Amino acid sequence: EIVLTQSPGTLSLSPGERATLSCRASESVSNYLxxxxxxxxxxxxxxxxDASTRAxxxxxxxxxxxxxxxxxxxxxxxxxxxFAVYYCQQRSDWPGTFGGGTKVEIK
Amino acid sequence: EVQxxxxxxxxxxxxxxxxxxxxxxxxxxxxxxxxxIRQAPGKGLEWVxxxxxxxxxxxxxxxxxxxFTISRDNSxxxxxLQMNSLRVEDTAVYFCARYSRTLDGLDYWGQGTLVSxxx
Numbered sequence: 150e151i152v153l154t155q156s157p158g159t160l161s162l163s164p165g166e167r168a169t170l171s172c173r174a175s176e177s178v179s180n181y182l183x184x185x186x187x188x189x190x191x192x193x194x195x196x197x198x199d200a201s202t203r204a205x206x207x208x209x210x211x212x213x214x215x216x217x218x219x220x221x222x223x224x225x226x227x228x229x230x231x232f233a234v235y236y237c238q239q240r241s242d243w244p245g246t247f248g249g250g251t252k253v254e255i256k
Numbered sequence: 257e258v259q260x261x262x263x264x265x266x267x268x269x270x271x272x273x274x275x276x277x278x279x280x281x282x283x284x285x286x287x288x289x290x291x292x293i294r295q296a297p298g299k300g301l302e303w304v305x306x307x308x309x310x311x312x313x314x315x316x317x318x319x320x321x322x323x324f325t326i327s328r329d330n331s332x333x334x335x336x337l338q339m340n341s342l343r344v345e346d347t348a349v350y351f352c353a354r355y356s357r358t359l360d361g362l363d364y365w366g367q368g369t370l371v372s373x374x375x
Contacts, residue, residue, distance in 0.1 A: 162273075181360060183359075183360065183361040183362075184303075185361075187301075190364035192351055192353075192366065192367055192368060193301065193362070193365055194365075195361045195362060195363050197361065198359045198360050198361040199359075199360055203358075204359060204361070204363065230275070236279075236300065236301055238301075238361070238362075240360050243306070243315060244291060244303050244306040244315055244355075245303070246303070247300060247301040247302065247303070248300070249300045249325070250300045250301075
């Protein structure tokens with residue numbers, strides 16, 4: 150089973166700052182990586198697929214990069230609605246595994 | 257509009273059973289793989305089971321293998337999860353989700369249903 154490790158566990162930032170979230174895979178997943186956003190009491194929302202492609206309706210301030218085993222989700226300028234938990238998921242194997250999540254909280 | 261609506265959650269004693277349903281609308285159900293993902297209180301996301309569009313392919317992690325069964329009725333646009341021999345550690349919100357081959361991701365999710373296993 151491919152293990153995804155997300156870091157940091159919690160990111161404390163202020164609105165307007167840049168957020169950089171990391172997801173590292175235990176073996177190569179090529180570019181078969183997605184990012185999800187989850188707000189309290191809500192279902193996750195697909196943000197990024199194929200490592201770098203934004204899903205429909207996702208603002209341009211969200212960007213994904215990486216391939217192989219190292220991936221990054223960047224939020225260029227944090228808005229109030231971006232404070233949430235973010236999960237990566239690999240789809241190199243079926244059905245894929247989730248990372249443990251990174252919480253982006255207001256500093 | 258794509259909609260997924262889970263039902264069937266509740267409080268059950270250890271060793272008990274529950275059947276979850278996910279009623280869908282707004283898309284060609286049989287064309288999509290579907291799945292159940294759960295989230296224990298304060299924890300991350302965990303795959304429970306996916307199922308192919310035809311229903312012929314399924315997968316179970318060791319944590320639920322032999323106890324849970326995923327199925328679907330394409331004539332009713334509904335996904336099911338039969339959960340037997342429930343354990344305290346199965347307590348979680350259970351989400352159903354649609355898998356998009358185009359996006360290679362889970363593009364639509366239900367709101368979740370809470371399963372609590374406690375004596």
